[in-house]
Amino acid sequence: MCLVIGPTGVGKTLLIKRLEQASSASKKGSSYIFNDLPSTIPTVGTSLVNVSVNNRFDVTLRELGGSMGPIWKNYFKDIIGLMYVVDISNRLQVAAACIQLLTVLSANNLPVVPVLLVFNKTDVPDKFTKSEIESLFRLSEIVKHCGRQVEQVDVSACTGQGVGDILKWLEQNCHGK
Known part of the structure; x- marks a missing residue:
């Protein structure tokens, strides 16, 4: 099981819906093209969803609501x-x-x-830049001192940009475990 967490309103639910849709959606390069915006x-x-990864295997995603932040640690077992x-x-x-996150x-x-850090809403004009995010999160230090593999991906759950990168990460890190 892969745990999906983050603050309230960051787009976790829409992102999971996009991952569910990705196996049947038309694909252009490494991006998926979605014609509709599902309601959320x-x-x-908590929400449990099985996502098919490249039609090869399923991964269960457990999404925890952002308001559950204080008890996220209770869901770490067996992830x-x-x-x-x-x-x-x-x-x-x-x-x-x-x-x-820290x-x-x-x-x-x-x-x-x-760990996959998903920086969502890249389609919004007034977003933080990549360098601002790296500085604010001190990403190089997190990667260096965290004691686990940490990767990052830029995503727009609205447009589907980056969904293919998440599926690739799931395939490389959550297959056969």
Whole structure:
């Protein structure tokens, strides 16, 4: 099971819906093209979804609502991967998202599993730039000192940009585990 967490309103639910749609969607290069924008409601509690990865195997994604942040650590047992989603267009929330991420990565009961930092909402004009995000999150230090594999991907759950990169990460890190 791959755990999907992040603050409230960052787009976790839409991202998971896009991952579900990806296996049947038309593909252009490494991006998927989606013609519709599915409706979503904020996740209250937890949601389990099976996602087919390149029609080869399924991965169960467990999404935890952002309001559950204080108890995320109770869901770390038996996970094989962790996706942490951040809304890079929400300038008021990014600092808190960084603190939450550091809290998660320093949790004693977090297994040594691969981590994917998903920087969502790249389609929004007033988003943080790549260099601003790297500086705010001190990504090079996280990668160096975290004790686990940490990768990052830029995504727009609205347009589908980056969904293929997440599927590739799931294939490389969550297959056969």
